[in-house]
Amino acid sequence: MFKTSDICILLAVMVSFAISAFLWFNGQKDEGLFTATWVPSILCFGLYFKVLSMKGQQS
Secondary structure, eight states: OOOHHHHHHHHHHHHHHHHHHHHHHTTOHHHHHHHHTHHHHHHHHHHHHHHHHHHHHHO
């Protein structure tokens, strides 16, 4: 169901979210917000390559 690349992308999202929460709750709010912006960026990166791979399979 999930490919290795899907798991790597989701793992990167979870790590980024955890680091962001850790920074936020330890008082480093600016660094936490900066790291939080990585989450949607990583997801979009993963979706882009997922769509490309699906498009390549149809051809």
